[in-house]
Amino acid sequence: TTVGLCLSRGLDTLVATLAVLKAGAAYLPMDPAYPLERLCDMAGDSGAALLLVHRDTVLATREATPQCVLDSDPVQAELTGCADTDPSPLPGQGAREVAYVIYTSGSTGRPKGAAIEHRSAANLALRMIQRCEVGAGSRVLQFASQSFDAAVLDWTMALLSGATLYICGNDERGSVEKLQDYMLDNRITHAVLPPSLLSLLDSTRDYALRMLMVGGEACDPRTAQIWSSRYRLFNGYGPTEAAVCSTLMELKPDEPVTIGRPLGNVRAYVLDRQRQPVPLGAYGELYIGGVGVGRGYLNRPELTAERFIADPFVEDPQARLYATGDIVRYLADGRIEYVGRLDDQVKIRGFRIELGEIEARLLELAEVKAALVVVREDGRGERRLVAYVVPTAMDAALGDWREQLRRWLPEHMVPTALVTLAEFPMSVNGKVNRGALPAPELPGSGEDFVAPQGETQEALAEIWGRLLGLEVAEISAGASFFELGGHSLLSTRLVSAIRERFDVEL
Known part of the structure; x- marks a missing residue:
């Protein structure tokens, strides 16, 4: 028999856990912070015979599983009337x-x-x-x-x-x-x-x-x-x-x-x-x-x-x-x-990459307190490395972090963007919630944005946008092709496009 525990964090959860075990059943912890659909799936899939809940954690579940509301008046009255001593021996x-x-x-x-x-x-x-x-x-x-x-x-x-x-x-x-x-x-x-x-x-x-x-x-x-x-x-x-x-x-x-x-x-x-x-x-x-x-x-x-x-x-x-x-x-x-996961091996443009190695190098920077590197897809579906860091102080100057990383890492392992956060978003399990990490801003956006001027710059911005999957209005005149998501393979296409548009050799 399985009994689900969907209770607010606190002493009741521990008491309920011990009670379920003493009764000879198995307990199923259910965090009320989880989405309702997930909780319903857990209750149904486990075949739980009963759910122990609080008034503010009662599940509007599609399952027919009965729910006992521990802090309801009837249950509290019944618990108050229970003896302080153990009942007759329960099945071991x-x-x-x-x-x-x-x-x-x-x-x-x-x-x-x-x-x-x-x-x-x-x-x-x-x-x-x-x-x-x-x-x-x-x-x-x-x-x-x-x-x-x-x-x-x-x-x-x-x-x-x-x-x-x-x-x-x-x-x-x-x-x-x-x-x-x-x-x-x-x-x-x-x-x-x-x-x-x-x-x-x-x-x-x-x-x-x-x-x-x-x-x-x-x-x-x-x-x-x-x-x-x-x-x-x-x-x-x-x-x-x-x-x-x-x-x-x-x-x-x-x-x-x-x-x-x-x-x-x-x-x-x-x-x-x-x-x-x-x-x-x-x-x-x-x-x-x-x-x-x-x-x-x-x-x-x-x-x-x-x-x-x-x-x-x-x-x-x-x-x-x-x-x-x-x-x-x-x-x-x-x-x-420990090295990594069999099913979490990152491969970008044919290069096999261990994200932990990049994170370790970021942590060697004196200004970085915590670091995380993830793979995100850009506007054209290309996978790119994005670094998230918690600096030692929010006003800490990271300087040219790319050049510092390039001291240890090959170009394909240098993230294309770095996002500074006061702290990492955490899941209910206390781990980093990677799904809540913000998308990186484009270099040169915001107050630093400088619109391309003249026919040549506008034509180059159009070529960059086509290759990088960006709108021309997103490309600042002072931006770096590589910082916007370009890489060595894409740069060859860039040279060809410039040759064709301007009839020049680079």
Whole structure:
């Protein structure tokens, strides 16, 4: 049985989670901030027998799933009349029963529900309590959204160790300043945060942190260097399908950032396309084995069979490996180095590009606090690199950043545009919301725009516009062809067009 929890952030969500588990069911976290259609899809696809909601989170769902409004007067009256002691013994849950279901985005646009068993969640909590030294005096922050798997780590790590769990509000989750104040005021000792958020926090403030963990996305070396110099910093890696965290690395100053080694009772294999082990130091796809591997995707037998395969390296016929789709390699000392995604390989004009390499170079600029590089399509459908940066100060002068990047990167890896933001837009999961990143402005637009003058400039602007997919009115006389989206392949067409129009050789 699955019970959906579509509740406002706070204590009720945690109490409801424990109640569902105690009743012998699996809980399905549903963030009220998600679109209604997505929530309805989750409720219907999971076959939830009941939804626990608040008055302000009741779903106008097309599904026939009953909803229990926890803060309604009748339910509150019934709860008030309940005994303070435990009722008669409830059916116990075995280690192989499903504890929770978390939906993740699917490549087809349809979310898929990853079912995780009790043994996986228990192993995660116990291993992290040991490694991160969580105990009765600890104050654990829950920053993650209830529908994000990191929240499982937060509350299990706290409650199974006797620590105190601090659930920050949405105001704190949406403001760097408020989050910093919350961590300071409540003397938070343990926190799990996305590295893109951590890079925006002020590392010089006097936090009570005894352990800080980053996860959910790659941690850049600069952020690792800054925070590991002041606090005990862990880098956690793991897909939702393998119970939040599969490998862990304590990062040290002046050491490379890796995803470390597998947790206890978890195995990690680096395999080639034939699913055979690759030599030490060679790149391959990471497969996760052991008790951390989930049961599979709800109602998606074909996808489950594709991603959750039989483990050929152990004798247990029920053992499974999860194919992560991540490219990694084992280093000589047993640590695992993360490289990127198999299905997220950027290729522009025939060049294979690792966006992380460009981001790392941007972070080496003294004026840049955080950096992100994405691929966007321009007006003619051509893919182009766009850099987004959070400067150390909004009045910081980035100077000729392209020339600085060209010191390290070939021309095809230099972004055509750079957008400066006060902070990155964040999703409900605390990750960068790439869909909310603004489109770059054209160079020379706004107050800097200078209209082409004379027949020659106007003719050149017309040629540029045709090649770049721009209107003539968008092209400033002082703009650079390459900054507007041009590249070496397009420049050959430019030379030909100029030759044909003006009968000159360039």
